[in-house]
Amino acid sequence: MPKSQVRKKKVYTPPADIRPAAAGASKKPSPAWIPFTAVALIVIGIAWLVVYYLSSQQWPVESWRYWNLAVGFGCMVASLGLLSRWR
Numbered sequence: 001m002p003k004s005q006v007r008k009k010k011v012y013t014p015p016a017d018i019r020p021a022a023a024g025a026s027k028k029p030s031p032a033w034i035p036f037t038a039v040a041l042i043v044i045g046i047a048w049l050v051v052y053y054l055s056s057q058q059w060p061v062e063s064w065r066y067w068n069l070a071v072g073f074g075c076m077v078a079s080l081g082l083l084s085r086w087r
Helices: 021-027 033-054 067-083
Strands: none
Touching: 033 067
């Protein structure tokens, strides 16, 4: 029985005029201050919450009352925002 002929497929090459600069721009590394700032915000947020709870809600700022929780969790959420930009 004769063997069938093997067809060679064309290799796909994307056109060069479709967003050539966008691929190179996304590979740029992030600045060195981003991970350090994010870790500092996490530590500050956790420390703020720990001090708030251990001081029976009198420290860091007694007049803010439950807004101290917003400050602590806000620092941690801000650090997540920074870490999402880290490459």
